[in-house]
Amino acid sequence: MRVAYRQIRPAAVVYARSTGNYQGSAKDAWDRLNAWLAKHEVRRQVKRGFGLFHDNPEVTPPELLRYDACVELTTGIDADPAAGICRQMLSGGTYGVHTHVGGYQPMGKLLSQLHRNWVPKQGLAVDYDRPFMAIHLNDPLVTREMHRRTELCIPVVPLAVELPVENTGGDEDYVSPLMRRAVGL
Numbered sequence: 001m002r003v004a005y006r007q008i009r010p011a012a013v014v015y016a017r018s019t020g021n022y023q024g025s026a027k028d029a030w031d032r033l034n035a036w037l038a039k040h041e042v043r044r045q046v047k048r049g050f051g052l053f054h055d056n057p058e059v060t061p062p063e064l065l066r067y068d069a070c071v072e073l074t075t076g077i078d079a080d081p082a083a084g085i086c087r088q089m090l091s092g093g094t095y096g097v098h099t100h101v102g103g104y105q106p107m108g109k110l111l112s113q114l115h116r117n118w119v120p121k122q123g124l125a126v127d128y129d130r131p132f133m134a135i136h137l138n139d140p141l142v143t144r145e146m147h148r149r150t151e152l153c154i155p156v157v158p159l160a161v162e163l164p165v166e167n168t169g170g171d172e173d174y175v176s177p178l179m180r181r182a183v184g185l
Contacts, residue, residue, distance in 0.1 A: 003118050019065060030049075052067065070088075130155035
């Protein structure tokens with residue numbers, strides 16, 4: 001599995017939220033968002049879609065899993081709360097990104113593999129304050145399943161490493177041994 005380590009910029013999006021198991025809730029959220037986009041004749045302006053997986057299905061009951069189908073704000077696209085279309089900012093930051101080509105069925109398994117295997121091997125930790133994300137690079141309504149490209153994104157941060165604290169005997173600021181050698185202390 002090829003994975004890149006990448007910075008993703010924050011983005012303002014509109015979204016439709018659905019709850020329940022991710023396979024069903026993702027379809028429901030995209031159906032509602034796509035219908036709203038078509039009704040307002042702005043679907044052609046959408047360049048890519050974002051799927052946000054807010055909860056871990058291993059610890060969250062299936063009926064409480066939250067999924068957001070999102071598209072970036074552009075001219076003519078804005079929130080419509082009466083229709084269940086809201087606005088939010090996608091969290092930017094550092095992500096482990098794997099580009100998947102093909103259908104959407106294996107995405108849950110691939111995200112689990114990234115989470116369990118790739119992240120720890122890189123000396124990283126998952127940033128659970130940000131959702132896992134799928135960036136849909138082409139339109140599934142016009143792209144054959146075998147050609148669909150999706151970036152699966154795991155939010156990551158470096159692992160915290162405990163530094164040994166030397167007893168300096170006073171109120172001096174702590175300076176690591178490596179820094180002491182580097183500056184000649």
